Amino acid sequence: MISQIIVVFLKEMKSILRDKKTFLFGLIVPFLLVPSMLMIIDYSMKILQNQVVRSINISIDNKDNSFYNFCLAQDNINIIDANDTNKAISAYVKVDADIDQKILASEPFNIEVVNANSSMDSVMSISVLNTYIDVFEKEIIPYIKEKNYASDAERLKQIMLKLNVSNDVNEQVKQQVNEQNNSIDLSSLYFNMLVPMMLILYCCNGSSSVAMDMSAGEKERGTLEPLLSTGANRTSIILGKLMATTVIGVLSGMCTTLGLWGYVMISSSNNKIILSSLQMLSLLIIMLFTAMFFAAVNLTIGVYARSYKEAQTYFMPVSIISLLPTCFTYALDIANIKLEYMFIPIFNVVCIIKEIFAGAINYIHLLIVLISLLVYILLACCIMLKMFKKEEIVFRI
Amino acid sequence: MFKLIEIFNISKRFKNCEALKEVSFNVSNGEIVGLLGENGAGKSTLLRIISTMLNPTSGSAKINGYDLIKDSKLVRKNVGILFGSEVGLYERLTARENLEYFAKLNNMNKEEAKNRIDELIKEFSFEDYADKQVGKLSKGMKQKVAIARSIVHNPSVILFDEPDSGLDFKAANIVFKFMTKCKKENKSIIFSSHSMENIKIYSDRMVVLHKGEIVKQFDVKEYRQKYTDKEINDMLFNLVCGGDIDD
Ligand SMILES: Nc1ncnc2c1ncn2[C@@H]1O[C@H](COP(=O)(O)OP(=O)(O)OP(=O)(O)O)[C@@H](O)[C@H]1O
Ligand SMILES: [Mg+2]
Numbered sequence: 001m002i003s004q005i006i007v008v009f010l011k012e013m014k015s016i017l018r019d020k021k022t023f024l025f026g027l028i029v030p031f032l033l034v035p036s037m038l039m040i041i042d043y044s045m046k047i048l049q050n051q052v053v054r055s056i057n058i059s060i061d062n063k064d065n066s067f068y069n070f071c072l073a074q075d076n077i078n079i080i081d082a083n084d085t086n087k088a089i090s091a092y093v094k095v096d097a098d099i100d101q102k103i104l105a106s107e108p109f110n111i112e113v114v115n116a117n118s119s120m121d122s123v124m125s126i127s128v129l130n131t132y133i134d135v136f137e138k139e140i141i142p143y144i145k146e147k148n149y150a151s152d153a154e155r156l157k158q159i160m161l162k163l164n165v166s167n168d169v170n171e172q173v174k175q176q177v178n179e180q181n182n183s184i185d186l187s188s189l190y191f192n193m194l195v196p197m198m199l200i201l202y203c204c205n206g207s208s209s210v211a212m213d214m215s216a217g218e219k220e221r222g223t224l225e226p227l228l229s230t231g232a233n234r235t236s237i238i239l240g241k242l243m244a245t246t247v248i249g250v251l252s253g254m255c256t257t258l259g260l261w262g263y264v265m266i267s268s269s270n271n272k273i274i275l276s277s278l279q280m281l282s283l284l285i286i287m288l289f290t291a292m293f294f295a296a297v298n299l300t301i302g303v304y305a306r307s308y309k310e311a312q313t314y315f316m317p318v319s320i321i322s323l324l325p326t327c328f329t330y331a332l333d334i335a336n337i338k339l340e341y342m343f344i345p346i347f348n349v350v351c352i353i354k355e356i357f358a359g360a361i362n363y364i365h366l367l368i369v370l371i372s373l374l375v376y377i378l379l380a381c382c383i384m385l386k387m388f389k390k391e392e393i394v395f396r397i
Numbered sequence: 398m399f400k401l402i403e404i405f406n407i408s409k410r411f412k413n414c415e416a417l418k419e420v421s422f423n424v425s426n427g428e429i430v431g432l433l434g435e436n437g438a439g440k441s442t443l444l445r446i447i448s449t450m451l452n453p454t455s456g457s458a459k460i461n462g463y464d465l466i467k468d469s470k471l472v473r474k475n476v477g478i479l480f481g482s483e484v485g486l487y488e489r490l491t492a493r494e495n496l497e498y499f500a501k502l503n504n505m506n507k508e509e510a511k512n513r514i515d516e517l518i519k520e521f522s523f524e525d526y527a528d529k530q531v532g533k534l535s536k537g538m539k540q541k542v543a544i545a546r547s548i549v550h551n552p553s554v555i556l557f558d559e560p561d562s563g564l565d566f567k568a569a570n571i572v573f574k575f576m577t578k579c580k581k582e583n584k585s586i587i588f589s590s591h592s593m594e595n596i597k598i599y600s601d602r603m604v605v606l607h608k609g610e611i612v613k614q615f616d617v618k619e620y621r622q623k624y625t626d627k628e629i630n631d632m633l634f635n636l637v638c639g640g641d642i643d644d
Contacts, residue, residue, distance in 0.1 A: 007501045011490070018489040018530070222484035226546065229448045229478045230502035231470060391451050392412075 004232040006298040007300050008240025016210050016248060023378050026210070026248055031255040035263035037198070038190060042267070056125040060093045061282070066103065066144055067111060076134065080111050089116045090125035103141055111136075128156050135172055135322040191357040197326040199256055203291040204322050206252020208298045211245040212311035215302030228295035238303070238388045242381065245299050257287050277357050282366060286356075289373040290349050294322070296380035303387050306396055324349045345376050398425045401554055401585035404448065407456035409442055416442040416557055418609045419456070424585040424602075426553070429576055431600030432589035432615075435581075435637050438606040440589035441480070444556045448478045455584075458562050461553055474503065476553035481540035482564050484548060488532030490540040492523060494547050495531060503550035510549075517545040536566045544575055555579055557588035573599045593633055598619070604605070605636045 055075075059082040060068050071077045071093075080087045094112040098104060102109040111133055115122045150391050184215055218224040227237060257280075277281070297318065305311035325347040334354050340350045348369045356359045387393045402424040409417040412522060416439045424430050432440045449469040454509045458465040461475045479485065486495050500510035505543060518527045521541040526534055531542060548555065557576070561569040576586050576599060590596050596603055600603060605613040613636050620629055 004502065004504075011487075011494075011498050014494070015487055015489045203409060221488075222481055225445070225448075225450060225480050226485035226499065227476060228450050229473055229476060230499060231474050231504045233470065233548070255630070370603070381596040395445070395451065 001233070001236050005240045005243065006235035008232070008237050009243040012210075012214055012241055012244035013067055013247065015214075015328060016244065020209060022248070026206050026252045027255050030198075030206065030252050031259040033202075034195065034256055034260045036269070037194065038260075038263050041190070045393050052382040056091070056128055057087055058087050058091045058093055058125070058129060059089050060095060061129055062095045062097045062099075063096070065099045066098060066140065066362060067093075067136060070140055071132070074132065076128075090122045091115055091129055100144070103144055108303075116386065139172075145296045151386075155315055183387040192354060193326055193330045195260060196329075196353045199260070199287060199353065200251065200254040200326060200346065200349065201252035201289065201319070203287060204294040204298075204319055205248030206256075207245045207291065207295045208319070210248045210316050211241075211295060211298035212305070212308050212315065213391060214241050214244065215299055216311040217302075219305075219309045219394075220307045234389050235385060240298070242296060242384070246292050247293040248296040249298075250288055252292040253287040254284065257283055275356075276359075277297070279359065279361065281295050281367070282361055286349060286366070286369065289377070290346075291369055291376050293345065293373055293380065296384060298379050300380055300384040300387065303384055304396075322346050329354065334360055337362075337365070339365075339368070343372050345373065350373060364380060398427070400424065401461050402587070403459045404447070405457050407443070407446060407453045407458060408448060409439070409451065410454045412413045416609050417446070417453075420606075420611055421456075422555075422604055422607070422611065422614060424587060426585055427580050427583045428602065429580055429586045429588070429600045430594030431603045432606060433593065433596055433603060433633065434585060434589070434606035437608075438637075439609040440451070442609075443606070444478070444480070444558050444589065447554075448476050448556055449473055450493050467538065468546055474550065475552050476554045476556060477547040477550065477639065479543055479547040479560055480558040482560055482562050482568075483536055483543050485543055486531045486539060490532055491527055491528045491530055492534070492545075493518070493527045495542060495546055499549045501544050505550060513549060513551065515530060518550065519547050519615060535563075537571075541571060544572065547581075553584050555584055555586045555588075557586070559589055559591065561590055567632050569595065593630060597629065603635065607636060 006060070047337045049262065057076055057078045057080050058071070059080050060071065061082070062068065068079070078087075080089055082089070082092065092114045094110070094114065096110050099109045100112075101107075113129055113133070115126050129166055220300075245317065261280055263274060298315065301314045301318065302311050307315055325344075325382065329347065332351075332354070337351045337355070341351050341365055342365050348365075352366055352369050400518050404423065407417055407420045408415070416622075420439075422445060432443070434440050439589045442451065446453050447460065447465070447596060449465060449472050450538065452466065460472045462623050463471040463475065464529060465472055479601055486492075487498070490498065490570045496517065505513065515644060520526055521544065522626075523545075526538055534542070549559075555576070557572070560572045564572070571640075573595065576588065577588055580601075588600070600617055603613075603615055605619050613632075
């Protein structure tokens with residue numbers, strides 16, 4: 001029986017490896033996909049941030065006040081006439097006409113920023129502008145009050161220009177902007193959603209086409225009947241196929257994981273996380289089990305379906321459902337992960353992946369997840385075996 | 398002469414149809430039986446039951462003395478099947494690898510398998526493309542490989558379901574020549590076909606199925622001596638179509 005399983009397994013592997021498409025889309029693409037996705041996101045964020053630091057275009061409704069003069073003195077701020085349609089404005093600023101009088105009288109005043117549109121550029125410009133306003137309120141207002149400059153707008157303007165405040169302020173703003181950019185936490189998006197999604201997607205999808213091909217595909221091509229009429233029993237046949245499916249699924253999941261790891265190692269991005277060998281090992285083990293689980297599920301689908309096409313139809317919802325937990329858990333803080341979650345398939349995998357990335361693996365959780373996955377794998381195998389032995393299913397018309 | 402295939406009262410019910418109703422017949426060694434019947438008559442179902450892929454709802458059968466249900470594994474050892482004309486091959490494996498795979502699954506040892514495969518390659522003269530991937534072969538080439546595959550474990554019973562479908566005259570001839578050869582080797586052969594002519598020419602006995610029942614069974618040689626070709630054809634036409642011919 002064991003030898004028959006191995007015969008089936010080796011034949012399926014040979015057949016799979018001869019198909020360049022499986023090789024390319026099952027192993028090479030997932031290996032490259034996660035790194036390139038992360039690289040593109042990193043790169044585009046950087047471009048955006050640099051642009052904003054370079055200069056922002058704003059429009060101010062009231063001239064001849066200290067805030068207007070302050071902005072005028074900044075190299076990074078271009079004040080543009082609101083009616084000038086040639087230049088793109090990122091933000092509109094509404095300033096009280098009597099802001100200087102209010103400052104001197106220590107009355108509350110109003111500087112309101114309105115974004116021009118909902119583009120990322122506008123959003124980031126406003127964040128930079130707020131930093132300038134911050135500086136204005138903290139550094140310039142005391143200065144104005146002290147010297148009583150506000151009463152003379154023309155003088156203030158000249159002094160602002162002369163005083164070389166602009167350079168100091170620029171430095172200060174740049175620093176603050178940098179700090180802000182660094183704190184924009186993309187890693188949360190990456191590691192809470194995108195990366196778990198990719199990992200699960202590839203554990204699931206990696207084995208789907210081979211699983212369907214060696215089950216429903218065999219029915220379709222008429223090879224199943226000769227196969228079932230050989231001396232090998234059905235249990236050996238399906239177990240050999242399960243092994244081959246699992247190997248491909250696991251390789252696919254591993255390639256995705258290693259691609260991620262490789263990127264994390266070489267990336268200079270500030271969104272990087274450091275994965276220790278132990279974390280990496282935990283991740284690999286969890287991926288191994290997940291891939292095994294999906295291999296069994298995919299093969300079960302393939303055994304049930306009458307044709308490759310039908311199998312694909314069934315596979316679609318499975319693949320979408322398996323991605324849902326990554327969305328549900330996006331906002332879930334790892335401190336709130338409950339023990340019950342560890343029993344829900346896929347959901348538990350996502351939780352563990354989050355713990356791993358957060359560097360807070362709960363080994364009891366890990367153990368429970370592995371055991372419960374094992375139970376689900378065995379369950380899926382039992383269903384698959386039962387189905388493969390049932391003529392109503394194998395010869396369904 | 399002994400009976401390699403003995404079928405007693407086999408019935409098969411699917412969810413919503415009775416595919417076979419109390420079918421009984423025997424096939425001796427060195428005998429070719431042709432199955433004739435319209436679409437849905439139950440030919441494939443019968444052959445699937447004999448090759449243990451489906452279980453009969455009731456009835457029993459013995460293949461080479463082994464019980465269909467109790468000794469299904471031994472039955473499979475004695476049965477070679479070809480369902481269709483050039484199917485049952487793995488496209489990405491070479492012809493030789495296909496044969497090796499089925500030899501291994503039938504528990505042949507390496508030496509035995511190698512000799513048998515070389516012999517078959519020679520017999521069906523596909524030395525030239527034995528090591529080419531099957532997906533790249535023509536229909537006729539595949540057909541030869543498919544036949545070789547079905548008998549790689551040297552079964553004593555051969556079941557062919559429409560082995561001549563979609564083949565030209567020359568290719569169909571290869572199948573029937575092969576069946577004649579098996580007959581000489583004292584194997585039992587059951588084949589189904591939609592070609593009345595092929596069955597008349599190549600089978601020793603004809604079994605006519607209609608809606609799951611055997612409506613006629615006769616010795617072909619005897620009938621051909623007794624009746625004219627037209628008489629036989631008319632009779633078969635009536636049987637196969639159950640008498641309800643529209644025009
Ligand atoms: N797996 C199955 N499930 C349900 N019904 C089936 C199944 N296989 C066959 N049948 C039904 O059993 C009857 C006999 O089918 P079978 O395939 O044996 O006919 P056939 O004589 O081989 O026809 P054809 O000439 O079209 O190949 C048909 O009515 C068919 O619909
Ligand atoms: Mg048929």
